[in-house]
Amino acid sequence: MQFRTKARAVDLLGKGQIADLPTAITELWKNGYDAYADNLKADLFKQGYNGLSKSYFVISDDGKGMSTTDVLDKWLVLGTDSKSRAELEEESEDTLWKRPRIKAGEKGIGRLSVAYLGNPMLMLTKKIGYPLQTVFFDWRLLENYNLFLDDITIPIKSVENVNSLSNEFFELKEMFLTNFEKEFDIDNKPIWEGKQAELKSDIISETENAIIEESILNNIISFFESDDAHGTMFLVFNPINQIVDLSEKDIDDIEDRNFVISNLIGFTNPFKESKIKINTSFIIHNKDLPYDLLQSKGEFFNESDFDLADIFIDGVFDGKGEFNGLIKFYDQVVPYTFVSSRKKDARSFYGEIPIRLGYNHGEEKSSKLNEVAYNKIKAKIEEYSGFYIYRDDFRVLPYGRSDYDFLGFEERRSKRAGTYFFSYRRMFGYLDISRERNSNLKDKSSREGLINNAQYRAFRNDAISFFVTLAQDFFATEPKQSIFRDKLNETQDQNKALAADKAREKAEKTAFTKSLNDYPKKLEEHQTKYEKLLNELDEKLENINITYSEVEGILDELQKLDLELKGLIPKVPKRYKPTETQKERLYKFENRLNNYIELVTPRKEALDKKAQDKLEIRDLKIDFTKKYNSYISSLEKSLNQYRQQLDEKTTFLNKNYRERAKRLVDALSENKEKLISSISTKEQISQYSEEVEKLYNKLSDEAGNTLFPLVDHIKRLSFDIDEEQVQGAYKAQYDQMKYQWEQTRDTAQLGIAVEIIDHEFNQLYAKINGQLIELNKNETVSSIKEFGFLEKNFKQLEDKYALLSPLYRISGALSKDISGQTIYSYVLEFFENQISEYNIVFDVSDDFRKHLINIKEPVIHTVFINIINNAIYWMRNKEQRIIKLDYITETKEIIIANSGEKIPEYRLDKIFELFYSQRPNGRGIGLYLSKQSLNEANLDIKATNDKKYNTLNGACFVINQITARNV
Template structure:
């Protein structure tokens, strides 16, 4: 007598043991990992993608693949023990000549996970030197509790190539459908196309094991099998998969009718977000990324929907890397020794300390779990408590919110479910919910890993469901040790009443700094709002002022036309004009010293200033004319009265401004002094309120010593509070001086910081640009040589040489060659030598370089003889680059002008070269800024050209500046002047 196994047992071992979709995919990827694959992929083809009529799901790897005997003797044999024995392979063909890997699987049933994702299944596998192996099966067949394993037919087929996969699939389907018929009647029941014949039910002789209870299942399976197809998109995907593999090997599973959970991953609606997040968080970090080592494999999950393809695993941001530990406010690295002790280092902000912990539990060899290294980063929940910059804090916060948790990796391979949001196996959140001030650590704010191996931690084993570790004595001992470690660590450094104040002091310092900066930003925000408001109100204020002023001038003019006009008749008009004259200076919005206006605001302010100046130029002459007219009409006595009134109005206006600021100063000083006294009283009160009680209760010398220490600690704590709040204010006020504008100083430093920060961010792009230019230059030379060689070959061929298209190609290539030759003087500036360069040669070079633009925009050059005759001593690439950059900008800014002129001149008297154009005029406030690194007004411009031009000229003893001086800027557009570098600039 012997055991017989029902087919249902295989179903229970396979799909029945899989907890969820990520676990199923992970089990299949594990098999690919064990097969020495470099790329593991899951791919969903959604109905509608490039015309697909059905949904398909593919899981593939580029590992060593399987031969026919591998499939029959290994893949179709459950519980193979090669992995559970943890035997290492030998570097050979069987490892694809890679370093042997420790097997991720161990039970020999992970392959059955494919049953979880959908049915039927079509598998293709190829091994080096072998043909392709095809397998077709519907795992639902195993759900028939009447069938034994020996009753099941799993069809396979060996093929040389994938060209006739459609026919091969029909054959496999026909073979599979034999599972539903009696051998005697099979030819009548299934035709040669693998389809059901239209015959009467009396001719159908089903195996008795498909009884009434199984008929629905039978019909579902047969209908699904008959609908299985292969189209061009799928076949191309299969062929590409094997062609792209290094050894053209691997295994691929095609699943028809994928489960709804897979299909829902392509939907981006709100209802599916949590499930997508669950799947993504479970499949990322497939092999340990925290160690900074290059991953042995790359895994991806592609979604093909409509005309879009995206990788699901990257759709919610990138996973952690080792570098993220540098952004941790708290960093833990050490080893649990397996008996209850931890030895390692803790970094609290920027302070590193050695830390040793020993559990009080009884040391029992039966609970020894082996050494477990841990590396963990912890992110503060609020930016004010973090030492990171705003961008760094946001970067790590986004990752922690998406992927935060404590992961477990066995032999560098992730163990599920650890790391998931719900897998808080050390119960951090449970303790924190009871008292955050005591337990501190939150599972949702940490990221890192526990490193276990099969050798070191042999008793920490997976559950049969592959959902966590078995809850045995070793597992319980480890979790108890880890929990006690984190509880003790929190009490030592991070609790509200921690034994050590290192963390709390640093956190308080950061909080105080943050609050100070927050208040400073709020002050900046208010100034920004006020400045923006004044800009918006300016046009109306100017119009009202101008209208009122002009009306008064007209009224005064009319009054003065009267021969007998008296002072009393025009006194009120003169008084109002005087008030408007004083108000005139305050019309233009005042730029805050601490706040740096935006470029748009500067542009508006510049236009407002021009408008105000134009207004003044119009009314000033008329006002002066009327003043003289009034002087002619009025007596000296009346004029003295009017002058006295004007004098007094200026005194009154100044007095008003000074008094208003004095009142603000007195009010603020009173407020600060009042608050200082109040805080001081509270500190004194905290130190002295229990004095009498303490003194009266002292009855021994030991108590004197004890209370002395307590009072000393309290005094130090209160003094620290004063030093952190009260004294800095006094020191700041003490440093204030009427001779130093603190607001202006702070504004200048802030502007410098913002500029440095912006430049640093841009410098990285510039470095990459430089590298790219070198690569392009090298590749251009290679490409040029190849094309030129091929043209010469074609030219020698009599058949080709007569073709007009060839001549056209040759002509266009020569044009490209000419353009490339124009660039040659710009290369390798550092290797060029200084020599005399004729400006006439430079001019001719510009005509060639800008030939197309000159023709397209009808650009005219005005070039003086003095320019053509001038000689400049400089490196040729430098002068060419400078002129190209300036002319290129000129072309851009002249596009919308009716007349497009570029003027090149040399002023002999001042030894200056003029490069002017008729394009947009540069606003006065930008004349200096345009030479700053990364400053640009052109869309997509980098702001590098003019900066480099100035630097290069300075190195050659020359300088360049922009000007709106009408004597030099005769075209009233942009004007640049190259002159000798003055000694003050050296």
């Protein structure tokens, strides 16, 4: 006798062993990884996308694929042992000439998980040099308990030309439907009976209705069309509702979406640098732009995130109950050893397990990170926090999931956070197991974690004891060692001080913003009142017999308004750096005030002269005295106001100091008599002495952190040093240093990107040019009108690139004499289309045309391209669009001016800073590079509003020789 296998046994081994959707996808991705794929994809094509009549689901990989023999002898044979042997293959055609990989699968049944995804299914697979292999099947056929495996036909076809797939697919379906031709078994019993008759009807109906629509066919063709194509694809015609619903963004589905994402993210270990780079994606194709589901919640962790951890654990469990490694508290690292107290047993040896775990506080005040870094790691922790397990750099599910706290962190913390400290929701990191080191830590057959055997229980016991002991040693409210708590208190104090400083800065910012908002109204009121008084004065002075008493009140009011004029401009706090928008508004306000003063001053001076002519010397002397006194009064008023504020603040601080000091002394002395009277033994004296000393130290620390620093600060204050200005200066220096560091980093990345783009462009250009040459040989193609346009347009692109190409190779160019006429001709050619479109006029002097400048040609071309490109942008909305090029022979200065927007005074220097731009989507690189390149050529460039140069009243640039005076 021999065993016979019912068909439903395969169903039980496959879909019956899959816990959930992410597990099913992961099992198929594992097979792709084992087949040396670099890209593992899931694609949901929603109904309506590119005209699709229904939804489709596709799982694909670019692995080595399968031939007919591979499909028959491996894929259709369950429980193949090639993976479980864990033997490394040699680098060869079978590894796609890649580094050999340790297999992720081991049971030989992971392929059956495709049944979980829906029905029916079409598998397409291709090996290099072999034709495309196709398999069509509906896994529900296996649910029939009357069928044996040898009763079932699985249709397989080789497809020589993927473009004929539609026809081949029809034949595959016909072959599959032969499974239903037989109605009775050998005992003459019906094969399909009862509810299974309904199942049969559904399978036949869905098979007959299964079609490969055009969008799906195009996707398949693009994947397999080339001769060297390879890989495997599973096309599911009726995906389960859970898959289809992943594209919905309703609040009801958010939990399921998050569950799928949290299980599929971090497929291979991102926490450490790996030589094998695997890309995973889950693309949703709908009527909107396609997007990657796995990226919809933000980036996952990477190795550099450990640098952002407040606490970092890095070490190894030895498999016997001992941990050795390092613990980092903020910026301090200490070696740490832990030995489990459990009974040792050789049978519970689980092998070495490295651990790397980061931990961050839930409050910014307890972190040393700046706001940007803290928010970056906080966002990742909120989405992906957890303790992951990776076997041979491959994620083991469900570890790391938000609901799978397998070491019970939250359960312990809920009992007493001050003792157990660690929260599962605040940690990120992994345990690194391997098939070789940890052979007894095996997956459950259901893929729902590791088998709960003796080795797993021993490891879990050791890990739990380790974290409990570690918390007691360093992190508990009253730890055995105060290293961490001291650092935490120090950090919280620093952050508290910074928070208070930020609050003060915010208040100053709010006040400054309010003054900016109030300014227009104040100026308008001042202007209206001033002009009214001038009109009244003018009217009075028209009277021939005017007396001083008739104009005295008007002159007094005008003097008062003159004194108020100074206070109309909002005062910028010294510690606060205004935003660009606020600077812009302030600049406009100052312009408006200056225009007002320029307008009213001549009239005021004329009326003053008229008053002097009309009034007696005695009257004028009285008026002068009153003006003098008003200046004295105004100064006294300001000084007295600030003295009053000083008195009030001093009184408040004195009072507050006394109250705080009294509270501290009372806290130390309130139980003195009670303790003394309760002493009856020597042991109590020792105990109470320790308690009193501990309380004294605590209160002294509080005084040292609050009262004494304030007094020390006041002692250091001096009329000779503006503390606000000093603090503002240091803050500005810090902001500048941080800004420059970001510039340096971004510039390095930009340089690399430019090199890559330039390299790729050259390769792409060569390919297109070669293809055009070949096509041109074909008379039929070359005679097509559109081809002529294509060739002509490509030639224009080539000409533009020829203009740009020297700009990428400045270092190899030599300096030579370049005339202004040459520069002008180059600019006209480069901006030919824009000059024509915007009717731009070039005003070029003969002195500029004849001037020779000794410089590298790419440098001077880059300078003029950047400046004129900006000019064209800022002149777009002007009626007259003029660009002026001039050379002043006396001062040896080149002038580049335009009739566009005028540059505000405060921006004249700032526009040359790297990444500073006022243009939408501007990069702020051009003028910075121009200045740097000119400086290397012993030239300098500046922007100016000096009317000597800026005759067009727009933006104006001056290029001159660097001399000892302006170095």
